[in-house]
Amino acid sequence: GIQVEQSPPDLILQEGANSTLRCNFSDSVNNLQWFHQNPWGQLINLFYIPSGTKQNGRLSATTVATERYSLLYISSSQTTDSGVYFCAVERTTDSWGKLQFGAGTQVVVTP
Amino acid sequence: KAGVTQTPRYLIKTRGQQVTLSCSPISGHRSVSWYQQTPGQGLQFLFEYFSETQRNKGNFPGRFSGRQFSNSRSEMNVSTLELGDSALYLCASSLRGSDTQYFGPGTRLTVL
Numbered sequence: 567g568i569q570v571e572q573s574p575p576d577l578i579l580q581e582g583a584n585s586t587l588r589c590n591f592s593d594s595v596n597n598l599q600w601f602h603q604n605p606w607g608q609l610i611n612l613f614y615i616p617s618g619t620k621q622n623g624r625l626s627a628t629t630v631a632t633e634r635y636s637l638l639y640i641s642s643s644q645t646t647d648s649g650v651y652f653c654a655v656e657r658t659t660d661s662w663g664k665l666q667f668g669a670g671t672q673v674v675v676t677p
Numbered sequence: 678k679a680g681v682t683q684t685p686r687y688l689i690k691t692r693g694q695q696v697t698l699s700c701s702p703i704s705g706h707r708s709v710s711w712y713q714q715t716p717g718q719g720l721q722f723l724f725e726y727f728s729e730t731q732r733n734k735g736n737f738p739g740r741f742s743g744r745q746f747s748n749s750r751s752e753m754n755v756s757t758l759e760l761g762d763s764a765l766y767l768c769a770s771s772l773r774g775s776d777t778q779y780f781g782p783g784t785r786l787t788v789l
Contacts, residue, residue: 596775597775597776599777599778601780606782607714607765607767607782607783607785608780608782608783609767609769609780610780611777611778611779611780614776614777652720654720656775662708662725662727662732662733662774662775663708663709663710663725663727663732663733663769663771663774663775663778664710664722664725664733664735665710665712665722665769665778666722667712667719667720667721669719670719
């Protein structure tokens with residue numbers, strides 16, 4: 567199956583700092599999503615970004631499909647940004663709603 | 678538009694019992710996927726349904742099964758529960774399957 571690697575595994579930030587999370591994947595994909603999991607377990611969809619660049623407020627993401635990686639940028643971090651960030655991909659040959667998740671990046675934003 | 682809903686939110690069962698979890702997708706979504714999340718294995722795909730047909734299945738034993746109804750609501754069943762089945766079970770809905778998936782709040786299952 568496809569391998570999805572996220573880095574770093576853990577990140578501690580001071581409020582107001584910027585950060586970059588990385589997701590590498592081992593095969594071509596037709597779906598790539600970034601999620602934020604809150605302390606209650608809810609997975610919040612941040613971006614659907616199989617290629618290109620998108621921005622939503624303080625968050626932005628870039629996927630370079632030809633080089634098989636995606637980046638999630640968090641700017642001016644806030645304590646509410648704390649949680650686990652997951653990258654998930656659907657391999658082109660798998661299709662049909664099968665997302666393969668990375669292990670996640672645990673982010674802690676301190677006041 | 679209402680989000681994905683899952684019931685029940687919490688369940689406690691004993692080994693050997695069976696359990697049924699329910700997922701109601703976003704209105705208009707026809708694809709429902711199920712995932713299991715554990716501290717050791719992370720998030721793993723169970724299966725996906727579209728128009729009452731299972732189109733994709735993960736690497737789980739036959740004790741894990743599911744179905745989808747004509748209104749796109751889905752249920753998953755786990756028979757002969759084992760301690761290792763304790764997990765957060767998440768369902769996600771999307772329009773077609775290979776597009777943006779939206780997750781429900783999950784059902785936390787504890788097997789004693």
